Amino acid sequence: MYRFLDTLYILIYYIQNHFLFIELCQVLSHMLPSAYTLFHPGQNWRFQHPFASFFHLFFRVVAIVVYLLCEWVSKSFTSCFVLIITLLSFDFWSVKNVTGRLLVGLRWWNQIDEDGKSLWVFETSRGQNIGTETEARIFWLGLIICPLIWTFFFFTSLFSLKIKWLSLVVASISFQAANLYGYLRCKAGGQEGQPPHTSSFTGQRFLQRVSD
Amino acid sequence: PDWFHWTRTSFTEASRPFAGLSDVSISEDIPVEGDISVPVGSSRRDEEFSTLDEPVKETILRDLRAVGNKFIHVLYPKRSSALLRDWDLWGPLLLCVTLALLLQGGAADNDDQGGPQFAEVFVIVWFGSIIITLNSKLLGGTISFFQSLCVLGYCIMPLTVAMIVCRLVLLGSSGTVSFAVRLIVVTASFGWSTFASTAFLADSQPPNRKALVVYPVFLFYFVIGWMVLTFSPSQ
Numbered sequence: 001m002y003r004f005l006d007t008l009y010i011l012i013y014y015i016q017n018h019f020l021f022i023e024l025c026q027v028l029s030h031m032l033p034s035a036y037t038l039f040h041p042g043q044n045w046r047f048q049h050p051f052a053s054f055f056h057l058f059f060r061v062v063a064i065v066v067y068l069l070c071e072w073v074s075k076s077f078t079s080c081f082v083l084i085i086t087l088l089s090f091d092f093w094s095v096k097n098v099t100g101r102l103l104v105g106l107r108w109w110n111q112i113d114e115d116g117k118s119l120w121v122f123e124t125s126r127g128q129n130i131g132t133e134t135e136a137r138i139f140w141l142g143l144i145i146c147p148l149i150w151t152f153f154f155f156t157s158l159f160s161l162k163i164k165w166l167s168l169v170v171a172s173i174s175f176q177a178a179n180l181y182g183y184l185r186c187k188a189g190g191q192e193g194q195p196p197h198t199s200s201f202t203g204q205r206f207l208q209r210v211s212d
Numbered sequence: 213p214d215w216f217h218w219t220r221t222s223f224t225e226a227s228r229p230f231a232g233l234s235d236v237s238i239s240e241d242i243p244v245e246g247d248i249s250v251p252v253g254s255s256r257r258d259e260e261f262s263t264l265d266e267p268v269k270e271t272i273l274r275d276l277r278a279v280g281n282k283f284i285h286v287l288y289p290k291r292s293s294a295l296l297r298d299w300d301l302w303g304p305l306l307l308c309v310t311l312a313l314l315l316q317g318g319a320a321d322n323d324d325q326g327g328p329q330f331a332e333v334f335v336i337v338w339f340g341s342i343i344i345t346l347n348s349k350l351l352g353g354t355i356s357f358f359q360s361l362c363v364l365g366y367c368i369m370p371l372t373v374a375m376i377v378c379r380l381v382l383l384g385s386s387g388t389v390s391f392a393v394r395l396i397v398v399t400a401s402f403g404w405s406t407f408a409s410t411a412f413l414a415d416s417q418p419p420n421r422k423a424l425v426v427y428p429v430f431l432f433y434f435v436i437g438w439m440v441l442t443f444s445p446s447q
Binding site for chain 1: 268271275296297298299302305309312313316330331334335356357358359
């Protein structure tokens with residue numbers, strides 16, 4: 001309970017004393033109409049991958065809720081830690097392997113060549129199965145807001161000197177920030193322009209596939 | 213098929229990003245060769261997820277099989293491609309959590325929730341692995357950052373097994389005999405861990421630097437082994 005109150009007090013302190021809060025409100029007011037369209041049927045209310053959208057947000061939000069309510073539910077730091085790490089592992093895996101591809105058509109991974117060099121690959125797809133505009137908004141909002149919330153928790157636990165929770169928050173931030181960074185690089189790579197000679201490239205890939 | 217529409221930008225760790233693949237003729241010295249000669253694994257990825265249900269299960273099973281495969285490779289440590297080529301950090305995470313849970317409930321806890329001890333294990337394992345990896349990279353190792361973390365994490369498995377054995381032994385008795393048994397088990401598993409990880413890590417170093425790389429690994433597993441050996445359950 002004390003941790004929840006700490007969070008609340010620090011939030012109120014910053015609201016009263018920081019002009020940045022005004023700008024945050026402006027950003028949120030721009031985003032709220034989009035959030036409104038998520039829940040009201042209108043022109044943009046289409047879901048091509050409802051399960052992917054749900055699970056994209058589910059594990060992240062539940063992890064944050066568990067962190068805030070942990071002390072009411074169970075007295076044990078250990079079980080809270082293990083539960084949050086488990087939820088965030090599921091979230092990391094599902095966002096990296098499933099929801100990114102389905103909702104926005106982006107994919108990233110690391111592969112090692114034969115000579116042992118490490119290669120990071122970022123892919124963009126323009127295929128037919130990509131999610132709608134609504135789902136893309138859900139994806140990016142979920143991807144960006146949750147690491148920001150965990151960063152906020154980092155500062156609250158740091159300033160309230162609850163150091164053992166700090167290790168949990170650092171682990172959570174590393175999970176969330178890894179996916180955010182990977183998808184931002186995919187997005188940046190996609191906007192640098194598409195290759196004009198795709199025919200020869202895909203032709204070679206087609207030969208590769210045929211010969212497999 | 214969907215893979216027709218995938219466009220790809222790739223980055224090696226040493227090169228700066230190039231603007232798409234707009235000019236194939238530039239590709240002589242940039243490793244587009246590694247890009248075009250696509251390993252079978254990624255063409256398999258292209259065919260996945262045409263439907264949501266089945267391929268998710270397949271991907272989960274594939275990842276689980278990869279993790280299990282690596283555990284088996286730790287049991288027979290020889291330089292194989294499994295731990296190095298397809299690195300993943302799920303195994304180390306699982307081992308770290310298991311080890312931290314097993315180290316709970318000790319007499320050293322002054323906090324009834326076992327909090328500091330749990331977070332300590334996490335910090336020691338991950339921070340220690342990162343430091344060793346940085347050390348080996350600064351000494352000019354060819355192994356990549358995540359590969360090294362993967363190897364060090366998976367090689368904690370013998371010490372986790374030793375922890376399970378120690379807890380079982382401590383259920384029986386806490387005397388000198390049990391201490392001798394635990395000492396033997398922990399020393400054996402510590403030697404096994406160090407040997408397994410140096411089999412992978414030392415190969416990536418020039419010969420005159422091998423001792424400099426092995427020493428921190430030795431220290432790392434020594435600290436973990438010490439935590440395992442000095443664990444005593446609270447009465």
